[in-house]
Amino acid sequence: MQVTRELFDDVMVPxxxxxxxxPVRGEGSRVWDQNDNELIDFAGGIAVNCLGHCHPALVAAVNDQASKIWHLSNVMTNEPALRLAKKLTDATFADRVYYANSGAESNEAALKLARRWALDNYGADKDQIIAFKQGFHGRTFFTVTVGGQEAYSDGFGPKPGAVEHVAYNDLEALKALMSERTCAVMMEPLQGEGGLVSPTADFVKGVRELCDEHNALLIFDEVQTGFGRLGSLYAYQDLGVTPDILTSAKALGGGFPIGAMLTTAEIAKHLKIGTHGSTYGGNPLACAVGEAVMDIVNTPEVLNGVKEKEAQFRAGLEAINAKYNAFSEIRGKGLLLGAVLNDKYQGRARDFMVASADNGLMALVAGANIVRFAPSLIITDADITEGLARFEKAVAQIVNA
Known part of the structure; x- marks a missing residue:
């Protein structure tokens, strides 16, 4: 069978x-397409391929586990799931782990847990969930409703109730909305899809204090920010604020689908037997890969390297902008960065992404006005330099058109 892009239109939902x-193969931070054209990967599968493509340790983990046992369901537990859970709890505030297959499923579990915790402890009236405008928490009906982007949530009929939104970094607006009816506040410790928006220190601290004041849970969605992306294993560890529930996915599996919800023993006890589940959650293949990822990422070498590579990226992007004046700022943290288009190029982020691909670079967008980069955490300095050179050609192509 000849596999072409046209086949997509014939067989896939649009x-x-x-x-x-x-692309048909990859190694490190480079991939090759069907015609053997090479591209440098600054996209990372949307912050997923944290160790690049086909990292030897991950390939070994898959091959080793694939020859042992693939799937059991949660009628029985398995060794990789327990080993990874132990490493996650040892490295974080959490005592307990729930496994899923994706970030959306992890967030769904977190929201259901928060509602059940509130019901058990305070009664049915404590049901309000507050999240932030321009947030993104997944595509299930519950998570897309909690995410603060109507373009994703509208058009599917009545939404789950008792979900409200305020502007990110607006502590006064949050304070005005919160009450004893609030059961949880859900936030990204750096908004990803919403524009690479970092929280202020006062905002994060204030959200935690308001949750404590109103007996509400603080849920950190670390699907995109977690697992080394910002230079610490999880972003909360650099913010001086500890959530009650944390969700993880994307880089957790380095490209293999896996998600996790982390929380304390006291909160976790409210998901009693039978209250929630996932057929594939915690399957041995995914957890074996996740363990291999964690053993590499959760090291000073890699985490400190992220901060060093951020500096190299920022310097390179600023140098490009000094020549072409296309960006108003470079936003983000660690290796989750965005070049924000200035007034002259509003709405053209996709044009920059397409031009990048034309020049041998895989990039992303975050909305219509930001070109986003989320490369491997261990991308080489040489690949950063070459990738930025290709991005400069793309910028020149747009600016000089």
Missing amino acids: NYAPSSII
Whole structure:
């Protein structure tokens, strides 16, 4: 069978509009398409491929576990799931782990747990969930409702109730909305899809204090920010604020689908037997890969390296902008960065992404006005330099058109 981009239109639901490029193999931070054209990967599968493509330790973990046992369901537990859970709890505030297959499922579990915790402890009236405008928490009906982007949540009928939104970094607006009816506040410790928006120190601290004041849970969605992306294992560890529930996915599996919800023993006890579940959650293959990822990422070498590579990225992007004046700022943290387009190029982020691909670079967007970068955490300095050179060609192509 000849596999072409046209085949996508014949056999796939049209909710995506993928590039004409079809990658067929990858190594490190480089991939090759069907025609053996090489691209440098600054996209990372949307902050997923934290160790690049086909990292030897991850390939070994898959191969080793694949020859042992693939799937059991949660009628029985398995060794990789327990080993990874132990490493996650040892490295974080959490005592307990729930496994899922994705960030959306992890967030769904967190929201259901928060509602059940509130019901058990305070009664049915404590049901309000507050989240932030321009947030993103997944595509299930519950998580897309909690995410603060109507473009994703509208058009599917009545939404789950008792969900409200305020502006990110607006502590006064949150304070005005919160009450004893609030059961949880859900936030990203750096908004990803919403524009690479970092929280102020006062905002994060204030959210924690308001949750404590109103007996509400603080849920950190670390699906995109977690697992080394910002330079610490989880972003909360650099913010001086500890959530009650944390969700993880994307980089947790380095490209293999896995998600996790982490919380304390006291909160976790409210998901009693039978209250929630996942057929594939915690399957041995995914957890074996996740353990291999964690053993590499949760090291000073990699985490400190993220901060060093951020500096290299920022310097390179600023140098490009000094020549072409296309960006108003470079936003984000660690290796989750965004070049914000200035007034002259408003709405053209996708044009920059397409031009990047034309020049051998995989990039992302975050909305219509930000070109986003989320490369491997261990991308080489040489690949950063070459990738930025290719991005400069893309910027020149747009600016000089």
